Amino acid sequence: MIGQRLLRARKAAGLSLRELAERTCVSHTAISKFEKGLLTPSSGQLIEFAKTLGVRGEFFFRPMQAEITGVEYRKKASMPKRLLDRVHGDVLDQAERWQELLSLYPDSPIEAFAVPRGLIDTIHEEGQVETLAEGLRQAWSLGASPIPGLIDTLKSKGVRVIGTDADDQGKFDGLAGTVDGVPLIVVGRHWPGDRQRFTLAHELGHLVLAGRVVLERPGVDANACIRGDPLERLCNGFAGAFLMPRQAVIGHLGAHRRRLEPNELVLLKHEYGLSMQACLFRALDAGVIDAATHQGLFRLFSERGWRKQEPGAPYPPEETILFKQLVFRALGEGLVGESKAAEILGVPLGQFHRQRKLEAAGAAAH
Numbered sequence: 427m428i429g430q431r432l433l434r435a436r437k438a439a440g441l442s443l444r445e446l447a448e449r450t451c452v453s454h455t456a457i458s459k460f461e462k463g464l465l466t467p468s469s470g471q472l473i474e475f476a477k478t479l480g481v482r483g484e485f486f487f488r489p490m491q492a493e494i495t496g497v498e499y500r501k502k503a504s505m506p507k508r509l510l511d512r513v514h515g516d517v518l519d520q521a522e523r524w525q526e527l528l529s530l531y532p533d534s535p536i537e538a539f540a541v542p543r544g545l546i547d548t549i550h551e552e553g554q555v556e557t558l559a560e561g562l563r564q565a566w567s568l569g570a571s572p573i574p575g576l577i578d579t580l581k582s583k584g585v586r587v588i589g590t591d592a593d594d595q596g597k598f599d600g601l602a603g604t605v606d607g608v609p610l611i612v613v614g615r616h617w618p619g620d621r622q623r624f625t626l627a628h629e630l631g632h633l634v635l636a637g638r639v640v641l642e643r644p645g646v647d648a649n650a651c652i653r654g655d656p657l658e659r660l661c662n663g664f665a666g667a668f669l670m671p672r673q674a675v676i677g678h679l680g681a682h683r684r685r686l687e688p689n690e691l692v693l694l695k696h697e698y699g700l701s702m703q704a705c706l707f708r709a710l711d712a713g714v715i716d717a718a719t720h721q722g723l724f725r726l727f728s729e730r731g732w733r734k735q736e737p738g739a740p741y742p743p744e745e746t747i748l749f750k751q752l753v754f755r756a757l758g759e760g761l762v763g764e765s766k767a768a769e770i771l772g773v774p775l776g777q778f779h780r781q782r783k784l785e786a787a788g789a790a791a792h
């Protein structure tokens with residue numbers, strides 16, 4: 427068990443056997459034997475590994491009942507192997523924490539992911555993704571307002587969303603797949619929020635569009651994820667419509683416009699967490715502006731370099747609180763003790779205890 431964990435932590439840190447050996451003064455043959463379970467490292471060596479690999483000591487001893495067995499990614503694109511290994515390490519670690527947290531509850535506080543019944547069942551043309559997105563919003567009681575925390579919304583609907591820091595050179599494009607049969611979406615933790623949200627909504631599109639698409643062009647693979655693919659366009663259309671429904675676009679911009687002020691798009695971006703360019707597409711798709719007006723604005727975006735970097739403050743990365751909430755809830759319901767709660771959160775016990783006391787003191791003051 428320690429061996430598998432060591433292997434995983436080493437891969438997640440992006441180190442070869444030799445590199446880890448150089449940094450720890452343990453020979454690479456010994457490390458290889460530890461990883462294969464042929465030898466057991468001493469506690470001193472484990473402390474050294476933990477320090478070098480950036481994990482806490484108990485990582486090596488975390489119980490097996492939360493072990494994740496099947497992770498499948500639907501697309502890997504051109505991601506370098508080392509980067510994929512690092513991302514995969516994050517996915518395993520966080521997915522395991524989730525599993526462990528949920529297993530504390532006699533009845534899972536999170537429903538299993540299911541596409542609601544009663545949504546439009548076949549999509550023949552692109553415009554119908556509006557209906558699909560509206561149907562899903564309705565089924566999930568989201569109204570037509572901005573969705574403040576899409577990561578937590580999806581998590582609470584049973585999608586495992588993992589934020590990773592492994593993206594050091596901007597080569598990470600997001601990943602989707604399944605973890606032990608549960609839908610999985612991986613995004614960069616520090617990406618601008620509008621990019622996180624569009625990626626999430628696009629992948630949600632894949633989940634709800636599966637089995638519904640009947641396009642005239644033959645050979646559309648429902649699992650394909652290639653740029654320019656008709657299914658990709660549908661998922662992008664779905665993402666925009668889900669993040670900012672037609673009703674909201676018309677409510678903010680009016681039903682028909684000949685021109686738009688770029689500042690209107692800045693404001694929409696910050697209200698709905700959707701890039702200015704995506705808001706511009708929403709205005710076109712909702713019939714507020716015509717193709718010529720859209721093209722004119724699109725040209726302006728190109729001329730000013732806004733297609734690469736949009737003007738104004740970026741939309742901040744999403745904050746997530748659901749995991750922490752469920753840990754404190756488990757503590758509050760007496761399902762777990764303080765030290766286990768601290769371990770699941772990855773916080774030293776002393777620090778966790780102080781955090782907990784502060785919150786209790788704050789609550790008592792009211």
Ligand SMILES: [Zn+2]
Pocket residue numbers: 628632650651652658661
């Ligand atoms: Zn896709």
